[in-house]
Amino acid sequence: LKAAVLKNFNTDLDLEELDIPDLKKGQILVDIKYSGICGAQVNQKKGIKIDKKFLPCLMGHEGAGIVLEVGQGVTKVNSGDHVVLHWRKSSGLESDFPKYYSKTSKKLIGAGLITTFSEKSVISENRLTKIDKKHSLDIAALLGCAVTTGIGIVENELRAHSNSSFLIAGVGGVGLSIIMGANLKSPSNVIALDLNDEKLAFSKTVGSTHQINILKDKKIIDIVNRITDNKGVDYVVDTTGNEEIIDQLLDATATGGSLVLVGQPEKDKNLSITNFLKLFKGITIFDSQGGLTNPEKDIPHLLELHENGVLNLDLLINKRISLENINEGFNLLENHKFIGSRIIIEN
């Protein structure tokens, strides 16, 4: 099987032929049809998330495909089933890590319970969910991370009420799906904040009602007050991890409102809050736990909402590339040039 292998940090991935490992207890061999590249892999490639001792390794944590073969003890799926591959844990066995070997160098290639940047992959039973065959697999791949995280933040973490206002700082991959989630709540306003006009313009297509370019409009609070009749925003989501923006977002948060931190700050950065009396109005600040998704419940539900036209997930697939061109996808994300939510790898 062909796979994209990360051999060194900050270098392109290499395509390599690997032997298909024999299936162990709780493992499932999946024919990967689609896979998305997410910010987590961009960080992984930079060495932010993993130690050098895990290299060379496989990557990718959202995808969709068809079950080819199941290992001992697997009861959730059979060969031929359509499945979403997700990083969040669900029911089923947790297998050992699969052991892949390069066909050429014979070296061991590291892999976790789920990896998706390959033609086929060995997945742990508790990292996949069976779906109805009526769903298109490219859309299904988004349910592995992008969509479930974004909508889960609104539904499960903020437990947002309807007719409320939202502000989403940073309208990249996850920001756009948070905007979609906000729109399931008949919001009064969905304010998008970014430093890129093209990204802000695109956020309108998925449902932002107002757009603030932080480079041009330095005083976020004045604009927010104008939009919300001086009430501030009920639900504020930061995907930037930028400490200066987060301080300003606190100014924009309404009495009794919530600020959820999604974007990870750089190591050793401090958050200092100017005029911290502004916190004394019942504001809740918390960090996101990836939308607290329950894959077996949330994935089929969100796919149904897409089938029924309540969600238009097609809007979140904004570029399609082949596995051979995976580095092109990474370059676009690393240079912050990509407009949209997801780059999808098609096999």
Ligand SMILES: [Zn+2]
């Ligand atoms: Zn992800």
